Amino acid sequence: MIDVLITYDVATTDPEGRRRLRQVANICCGYGQRVQLSTFECRISPSQLEIMRARLLDVIDVQSDSIRIYRLRTPRDRYVEVLGSDRFQDFSDPLVL
């Protein structure tokens, strides 16, 4: 599996842009966790990454929108640091009932 970070800017000056923004967020929700408004962390397979990339390219306006996909270093928690509030939930931790 690969740990990737997705950050995006979608031009929301018109209704069409706001629709693209929702679509991009919905696609990313399907593959990982929203850790900030326009930032998602995903742990996915190479083939899932290919599919996600194709779906995102289908949605965005390549002239005005920007999606950055970073392959992160692992183990994840050694290479990310959060100042302030942190929305990330580590689902790989054992669930204590």
Added chain:
Amino acid sequence: MIDVLITYDVATTDPEGRRRLRQVANICCGYGQRVQLSTFECRISPSQLEIMRARLLDVIDVQSDSIRIYRLRTPRDRYVEVLGSDRFQDFSDPLVL
């Protein structure tokens, strides 16, 4: 030097929040490149990272704001991919006059 990615969400529901947002952006501008609205890539020394972290902590409201600092894999261009528009300028490339 370390390649870091900084992403942030600052609550801008009031003038104070909008002021914090400008301050966070200004601090990040001093250390690297804005590649998206709330996303900066910086190539900095460990001590610069310490100073930047302290300055950012001074500014944000840790309850409502969120700054994520990721140590990126290098070489940078092997581990980041951009769909759509790309604002990044590689200053390590030779400048051809």
